[in-house]
Amino acid sequence: MGTRYDWAGSRIMPYPMIVGRRKLRTETRIPITTDIRDFALPPNRIQILDAFGSLKILDPMLPKQTGSFDTRARKCWQFIAGIPSSDNGTKLSREDLTESIITYQPDSNRLAGSPADFWQMPAETMARGAGDCEDLAILLASLTIGTGISPYCIRIVLGNYLQTDGTTVHDLRAHAWVVYKTENGPWALIDPTWSHEMYLETGWYAADGSDDGITDKTNPLLKHQYTPLYAFNSDHAWEVHPLGSI
Numbered sequence: 210m211g212t213r214y215d216w217a218g219s220r221i222m223p224y225p226m227i228v229g230r231r232k233l234r235t236e237t238r239i240p241i242t243t244d245i246r247d248f249a250l251p252p253n254r255i256q257i258l259d260a261f262g263s264l265k266i267l268d269p270m271l272p273k274q275t276g277s278f279d280t281r282a283r284k285c286w287q288f289i290a291g292i293p294s295s296d297n298g299t300k301l302s303r304e305d306l307t308e309s310i311i312t313y314q315p316d317s318n319r320l321a322g323s324p325a326d327f328w329q330m331p332a333e334t335m336a337r338g339a340g341d342c343e344d345l346a347i348l349l350a351s352l353t354i355g356t357g358i359s360p361y362c363i364r365i366v367l368g369n370y371l372q373t374d375g376t377t378v379h380d381l382r383a384h385a386w387v388v389y390k391t392e393n394g395p396w397a398l399i400d401p402t403w404s405h406e407m408y409l410e411t412g413w414y415a416a417d418g419s420d421d422g423i424t425d426k427t428n429p430l431l432k433h434q435y436t437p438l439y440a441f442n443s444d445h446a447w448e449v450h451p452l453g454s455i
Contacts, residue, residue: 211418214437216364216388216396218447219455222439225446227328248328248347249365249443251355256332273357275392281356282389282397289349290405311348313402314339343367343385345401350387354443362390364440366449371434373422379431386435388416398423398435 225245289311311334326341331351334340340348343365350365370384386400397413406427414423422432437449 211421213417213452214420214449215452216366216390216416216437216440216449218364218440218445219450220448222446222448225441243328245441245446246443248330249350249354249360249363249441251351251360251443252331253355256355278358278362279392281358282353282391282399285349285353285356286399286408288352289345289401290403290408292405292408311335311345311401312339313341313345315341342402346385346387349399349401350442353387353389358389360442360444363442364388364447365442366435366437367439367441368435368437368449371436373432373434374428374430375432384435388440389413400433400435403433 226242227245291311328347329337329340329344331348334344334348346365350363353363354360364387365385366388367383367385370380370382370386371378372380384400384402386398386402388396388398391397391413395413396416398416398419399414400407404427407425416435419433419435422434425431425433440447440449
């Protein structure tokens with residue numbers, strides 16, 4: 210069944226500052242102390258409309274109705290996954306699927322001499338068209354908040370990721386992803402590094418139990434397992450623990 214975590218945050222971190230994720234553009238590359246919450250600050254309305262083009266449904270100034278929040282979150286997921294919008298209610302076909310305009314690029318793939326694990330601001334990821342897991346998670350969360358969804362419903366999660374087929378571990382690393390509190394209440398997990406095949410036209414991947422594994426849609430033997438350690442949004446940063454553990 211997996212573990213139920215307190216995705217909303219178990220304990221507020223009183224000093225949400227990080228060092229070394231940003232550096233001055235000088236020869237000495239002096240680290241800058243940064244408030245982690247600044248990465249999740251939402252873009253303004255003009256930036257949102259520019260990012261999503263014709264998807265006026267995501268205009269944060271439009272009135273909100275039941276179902277519109279989940280729609281906005283799903284459209285942001287579509288954007289990161291590189292899936293064209295289907296606003297007329299028709300199902301997306303396999304031919305509609307495209308590669309994301311935002312490419313997942315681990316920090317290890319950066320040019321020689323670049324700072325390791327450099328965290329990009331959302332606008333930088335958009336401008337580069339690429340970023341690693343935390344860059345894409347930060348961009349996804351920022352855009353989602355920017356469409357008018359409350360930061361209360363969004364968390365950028367830092368933790369560990371494991372991919373396994375039950376006998377062999379295929380991937381094990383530190384990772385970042387997003388959880389979104391759906392309109393029905395449960396938290397949903399969105400990994401912005403997933404391929405577009407993992408996109409769901411309806412429903413969500415449950416965050417609860419994700420440490421036990423989310424089944425890969427292209428290979429049912431593979432499971433994506435997520436263990437959270439910390440979470441943040443534009444308001445706070447938290448430790449994340451199993452429900453009832455503290």
